[in-house]
Amino acid sequence: MTQTTVLVPSSKERLRAGARNGSPALLALVALVGIFILTVVLQPGVLSVPGLTLTLMSSVPLVFAAQAQMIIMSVGDIDLGVGYLVGLVTVIAARLLTEHPVLAVLSVLAVFAVYAVIAAVVQRRGVPSIIVTLGMSFVWLGIGLSLSPTPGGTTPGWLAALSQWRPSWIPAPVLFIVVATLLGWVLTRRAKFGTRIRALGSQAATLEKAGVSLVATRVLAYVLAAVMMVFAGLLLASQTWSGDINAASEFTLMTIAAVILGGGSFSGGRALPIGTTLGAITLGMITVLLSLINLPSSLQSAAQGAIVLAVLAGRIITERLAR
16 A cells, blocks of 8 residues: 655744745735824824824725736736726716716726726737736826816715715724725635636646636636726725826826735736735825825825835845745
8 A cells, every 4th residue: 555645844834934925914014004103103183083084095096906906916917007097987987977877887898898808918919918008098098088188077976975974983994995805805815716817827827728718817807907996996086076087197006016015926926915905005104194294295206115115125035034
């Protein structure tokens, strides 16, 4: 009788594996806590339900958009059109949703269809995603400017009321952030197709040998990401009560940074919803902190970039020590 020897990882190996997989999100959490403490020192009123609501409100659309970027990056791609697509959704919400709801819904469905086509082109033709999505970003910008050359319009009452919802027992943004994180977790970690999406970014050949359609998997990933971007745009429109194609222009780079801060990878194969959320909130809190210290706007981007680089440097050091 042949005996099979099962190799059980040692405690040290398990500890290193846990540190390697969890350290990115942990570093993002440490950075977030540090920034939050500084914010509280400068503005103690933050430690209240209204204070946390105001502080975290702007992070809600960013978290949804970051989860969308995470899905795209998990298959090894990058979407450079996130910012203008989120902005376009705010324009659709303000210019079409009230007076022409059917046209607004058809517009959103058209966005999903376009993302499906983009995914098919990237997979079948081998065109780099950054090229296709960069080109589409200008398309979104052009459509948005055609619908609304200047910021304006009015969002529906039910959408505006969403941002005014203020439960007394918990900051409303926390609930929205939890919902975004749970959606990202269910889509990429819990659902069966989430495993296929991650495998597409790291083991595409193996996935194809298993009989799974790579085109269908990438299309699914892109469409799911588009759904999250639409949520981000609607939530942003609920806060601004108007439409502006440039309302989220900075989201493109911020979502990429949030995914990387949270432990994601440019090469794909990794989807860490909690880490991505922590990265997005950290970036949002940095903006709040820099505003509280009255740093000139010309220097805020530089300071934000320096903090992000410091956290990423800590991630690289931690991962090397964990090997």
